[in-house]
Amino acid sequence: MISVECIVIGAGLILIPGAPLVRIAVLSQVANGILLPLVLVFILLLVNRRDLMGDQVNSRAFNWVAWTSTIAMIVLTIILVYTAIAHPESTGLSSGT
Numbered sequence: 001m002i003s004v005e006c007i008v009i010g011a012g013l014i015l016i017p018g019a020p021l022v023r024i025a026v027l028s029q030v031a032n033g034i035l036l037p038l039v040l041v042f043i044l045l046l047v048n049r050r051d052l053m054g055d056q057v058n059s060r061a062f063n064w065v066a067w068t069s070t071i072a073m074i075v076l077t078i079i080l081v082y083t084a085i086a087h088p089e090s091t092g093l094s095s096g097t
Helices: 002-012 023-045 050-056 060-086
Strands: none
Touching: 002 023, 002 060, 023 060
């Protein structure tokens, strides 16, 4: 039921006259990128549980690649958030532009 509410809220935002549609689209993708590392961590924890995955759990090599990629995403997200806070003019989304 929550997904229907999210769709209605999203549609309502887009239908506001004069709404900055490009800014809304960009900010929604930024939010997706910031939440991605959290999702990746939970997915990796789940796919490594033998009681859930049986014999389909990740191999040691795949875990190394997956966790390295996840850590890289976390570092990049931290850099993104720091840059957006410390230098908002560099994002192109500051209210002063």
